Amino acid sequence: MSQDVATIRVTRYRPEKDSKPFFQEYKVPYRHDMVVLDALNYIKAEIDGSLTYRWSCRMGVCGSCGANIDGEPKLTCASFLHDFKGRTITIEPMTHFPVIKDLVVDMEDFMEKLVKIKPWIIRDKETPPEQGEYKQSAQELERYSQFSSCINCMLCYAACPIYGLNEKFLGPAATALAYRYIEDSRDQGKDVRFPIVHEMEGVWECTLVGECSVVCPKGVDPMLAIQKTKILGATNALKSLLMPRGGH
Amino acid sequence: MEHHSHDIVIVGGGAAGLRAAIAAVELQPKMDVAVVSKVYPMRSHTVSAEGGMAAVTREYDSFDSHAYDTIKGSDFLADQDSVEFFVKEAPRESYQLEHWGCPFSRDPDGRISSRAFGGMSVKRTLFATDKIGFHLLHTLFQTSLKYENIHRYDEWFVTSLLVDKDRVEGVTAIEMRTGELVTILGKAVIIATGGCGRIFQFTTNGWIKTGDGMALAYRAGVPLKDMEMVQYHxxxxxxxxxxxxxxxxxxxxxxxxxxxxxxxxxxxxxxxxxxxxxxxxxxxxxxxxxxxxxxxxxxxxxxxxxxxxxxxxxxxxxxxxxxxxxxxxxxxxxxxxxxxxxxQHYMMGGVHTDMHGFTGMPGLYAAGEVACVTMNGANRLGSNSLTECLVFGAAAGRAAAQYAMHENSPSFGNPVQGEAMVEEKRIFDQLLKNEQGEKVSSIRTEMQNQMEKNVGIYREENRLKEACRIVGELKTRLKNGIVEDKDHVYNTELVASLELDFMLDVAETIPYSALQRHESRGAHYRTDYTKRDDANFLKHSMAHKTTGPPRIDYSPVTITRWKPEERVY
Amino acid sequence: MGDAKRYPELRRRLSYRWWTANRHYTMYMVREWTSLFVALYSLMFIYGLSLWATGSRADFLNFLKNPAIIGFSLIAFVFTMYHAATWFYLLGAVVPVKIGRSRTKPWQALVLNIILLIIISFLAIWLVVLR
Structure with missing residues (x-):
């Protein structure tokens, strides 16, 4: 197979040695079917064992390997080197996140937001599993299924300037997951989740940049989830205004 | 040295580990559970499972049929009491997962859809399109967030089990963020770290599948069972x-x-x-x-x-x-x-346990791919493994909780503290300080190529012997391996070196176990012994750690209702 | 977990030129800026109406005939159209209509909405002015 050589420029930041990040350049021979992650693995195995990044499944589902590639947040396991032929490929840690080392970012903020939206089924009354499944129609499933496909890769946060300007913003993935539970016919936790997603730093912070949905590698469309949450919240508020005594 | 203390310490945050954690706190809400994982739990390799999970949920199906299919699939090496327990628990576990929100695909009547799968005689594999592993893992993880008594140690790499007079009392782990070695004490430890596919060059397994838990248990004295049984998908x-x-x-x-x-x-x-x-x-x-x-x-x-x-x-x-x-x-x-x-896809073999995940060492449990209960015998049927993680994860969680309720918390004194100090010295004063030697990555590549070449689908005496010899040599060579990255913070190269150390211990048991099984059964195919030999080998191999090569002995297979017969499809 | 010593994390500030990083960001910023023109146009129009209310219709028309005002109105018109188009597009993205197995594309919503806008505008003009 034909081999080309890619020039890879990677952000290095080693907190024990460096006060500032810098770029380091590597030359990587590659075949047509190699992805950026393969190049990083080549560098780590053959050139520089200290290059640090996360990865695992190399098939676009574990969500570990996000990075900014030529400025765009992408999964390194799903970005082919040949798409950058003839150019230097710049790989940086995902924007907006604090960097722990090289390409490894701190995602504790998201982990906290995830807990905040209560990403579990809330029911008034549980039925024991022995009695079988909660029935759900294909249409009911479709109302939330795309939003349940979020792999928590954080690309949407890296793409969101609103999050970049205000890290308190609940953000795309967490809202998509909140909406996933709100729309699940088995869930009865709307009243618990609505105040959370509609608070000051919740969905109303979103001013529709739309880049979250552009970069999502799983077609989740978090922007859609945020706007639908706004619509649900607005209609709910209107309803309680018009019919103060119940009427849900 | 910094130390933490919990009732139960679970190593691994995939399907089995998370299910065990939830089972423990559901049994005893005050139970203080730690989930220690080298990756954020939603990165665990459960995420890559695609096809579905098997459980009897239909009128046309029966427990006996699921059990028989599983046992025949195992080429009669499965312990039939474990299989019977498994098939009976499977529907409950599946419905529980559905109640927790797993977005299963649905039939027109609103029930969970089921599809046909290899070796299953009827449609009994429940699915969520072709991403059941992803959905199962995220459902379990998100559900686990509901319990305040489940404490997570995300991106902590466990390096050893702490043992006091044959009783497990906790683990040592590197907090990757700081690069410090920390002790996490527990009355019980559940190992749920998955398989060791990365021993092989060509595998479906993710980078993190390095047999850590198998090696932890093996080094602590628990045998690895049926390690020659490697599934090739x-x-x-x-x-x-x-x-x-x-x-x-x-x-x-x-x-x-x-x-x-x-x-x-x-x-x-x-x-x-x-x-x-x-x-x-x-x-x-x-x-x-x-x-x-x-x-x-x-x-x-x-x-x-x-x-x-x-x-x-x-x-x-x-x-x-x-x-x-x-x-x-x-x-x-x-x-x-x-x-x-x-x-390579899956390890039927693993840490020896009974059907409650108990390894035989007080306080130590294991569940999921890392364990060998055994319900998969010599060949696992597709879609049984996710259900296995739930059924035996829950069983191990409950068993560990029962045990922990009646035990005293270990204290951070000797011998445990001493063991932890030795471990700290081994990693940071010796391994990390090595200035000259061979790159860890080249030893790893040689191991993977060797396993691929000589311990693959077709096996034969001389090639297995060569694998035994070369893996042994690689172990010696790793002693002089160097880690180029000398930093403490998030040192993935150091972790990779420790993982390779684990992998080599585990890898060695495979050709040694395979060498002594003079028959062909399930996934273990010997070109020099092409027939199944029930008279001599209807038994589990058990690999024990010694100071030299592993010692192999055998334990009987439990047969309840299904006598071994010729396996034709 | 863990209180052991931590080395500093690298915190990066969002550059003030962030909106030039890609086309989508730029379009977003332009859209946000157009609202300024919409607001200015509204102020101007309210001022014009106040002239009419306190004075005569001729004051209002004279005000509108000022070349600067005409120029500004044209610019505001272009920006308003841009603003409307981006919102119509987003509307299509947010609430796609399912037809058979496929969903409508955002540009379809854009085209449909513009056609509707033109029809409604002409209806309004016909009702108010021509009839």
Missing amino acids: PTLLPNTGILITEAARGEGGHLLNKDGERFLKRYVPGKMELGPRDILSRAEMSEINAGRGFDGPYGSYVNLDLTHLGEITIEDKLPFVKELAEKYLGIDPAHEPIPVRPG
Whole structure:
């Protein structure tokens, strides 16, 4: 197979040695079917064992390997080197996140937001599993299924300037997951989740940049989830205004 | 040294570990549980499972049928009492997962859909398109967030078990963020770290599948059972090893050779594409060896043809297959066949446990792929493993909680503290300080190539002996391995070195166990002993750690109602 | 977990030129800026109406005939159209209509909405002015 050589420029930041990040350049021979992650693995195995990044499944589902590639947040396991032929490929840690080392970012903020939206089924009354499944129609499933496909890769946060300007913003993935539970016919936790997603730093912070949905590698469309949450919240508020005594 | 203390310490945050954590706090809400994982739990390799999870949920199905299929699939090496327990618990666990929110695909009447799977005699594999592992893992993880008594140690790498007079009292772990070695004490420890596929060069397994838990238990004195039983899955993408789910065949896909022939008619005429994985993988190799495979840049392959299923079925039932084929091969499976070849997928063998996950060492439990209960015997049926993680994860969680309720908390004194100090010295004063020697990555590559070459689908005495010898040599060479990255913070190279150390211990048990099994059974195929030999080998191999090579002895197989018979499909 | 010593994380500030990083960001910023023109146009129009209310219709028309005001109105018109188009597009993205197995594309919503806008505008003009 034909081999080309890619020039890879990677952000290095080693907190024990460096006060500032810098770029380091590597030359990587590659075949047509190699992805950026393969190049990083080549560098780590053959050139520089200290290059640090996360990865695992190399098939676009574990969500570990996000990075900014030529400025765009992408999964390194799903970005082919040949798409950058003839150019230097710049790989940086995902924007907006604090960097722990090289390409490894701190995602504790998201982990906290995830807990905040209560990403579990809330029911008034549980039925024991022995009695079988909660029935759900294909249409009911479709109302939330795309939003349940979020792999928590954080690309949407890296793409969101609103999050970049205000890290308190609940953000795309967490809202998509909140909406996933709100729309699940088995869930009865709307009243618990609505105040959370509609608070000051919740969905109303979103001013529709739309880049979250552009970069999502799983077609989740978090922007859609945020706007639908706004619509649900607005209609709910209107309803309680018009019919103060119940009427849900 | 910093230390933490909990009632139960769970190592691993995949399906089995998270299920165990939830089971423990559901049994005893005050139970203080720690989940220690080297990755954020939603990165665990459970995420990559695609096809589905088996459970009896239909009127046309029965526990006996599921049990028999599993036992026959195991080539009668499964312990039948464990299998019976498994099939009975499976529906409850599946419905529980559904109640927790798993977005299962649905039938028109609103019930969970089920599909056909290899070696299963009826449709009993519940699914969520072709991403059940992803959905199962995220459902469990998100549900686990509900429990305040489940404490997570995300990105902590466990390096050793702390043992006091044969009783487990906790673990030592590196907090990757700081690079410090920390002790986490527990009355009970549950190992749920998954398999060790990364021992092999060509595997479906993610980077993190390095057999850590197997090595932890093995080093602490627990035997590894049936390690020669390695599952090779028949449909991997030839260049990357990315898995194309068995559900592609469950939905009606065909395996074709170079002549466009459904060659399985010569091997499993009764089941064709729905035959068990061991037989299908060998059938593919036979076709390739007979010159009926296609030649490609990554060796020979056969075709998995889905073109007759139509775009709608593929989009609705196999969207991930479509995504993977399009992204990584640039082909649309509705119009072109997918090239596939067999490769390592799963370890039937693992840490010896009973059906409650108990390893025999007080306080130590194991569940999931890392464990060998054994319900998979010599060959696991597709879609049994996710259910296995739930059933035996829950069982181990409950058993550990019962045990922990009646035990005193270990204190951070000797001998445990001393062991932890020795561990700290070993890692940071010796391993990390090594200035000259061989790169860890080159030793790893040699191990992977060696296992691929000599401990693959076809095995034979001389080649197994060579593998034993070379893996032994690699262990010696790793003692002089160097870690170039000398930093403490997030040192992935240091972790990779410790992982390789684990992998070599585990890898060694495979050829040694295989060498002594003079028969062919399930996934273990010896070209020099091609028949199954129930008179001498209807028994589990047990590999024990010694100062030299592993010592192999045997334990009996539990037979309840299904007498071993010839395995034909 | 863990209180052991931590080395500093690298915190990066969002550059003030962030909106030039890609086309989508730029389009977003332009859209946000157009609202300024919409607001200015509204102020101007309210001022014009106040002239009419306190004075005569001729004051109002004279005000509108000022070349600067005409120029500004044209610019505001272009920006308003841009603003409307981006919102119509987003509307299509947010609430796609499902037809059979496929969903409508955002540009279809854009085209449909513009056609509707033109029809409604002409209806309004016909009702108010021409009839």
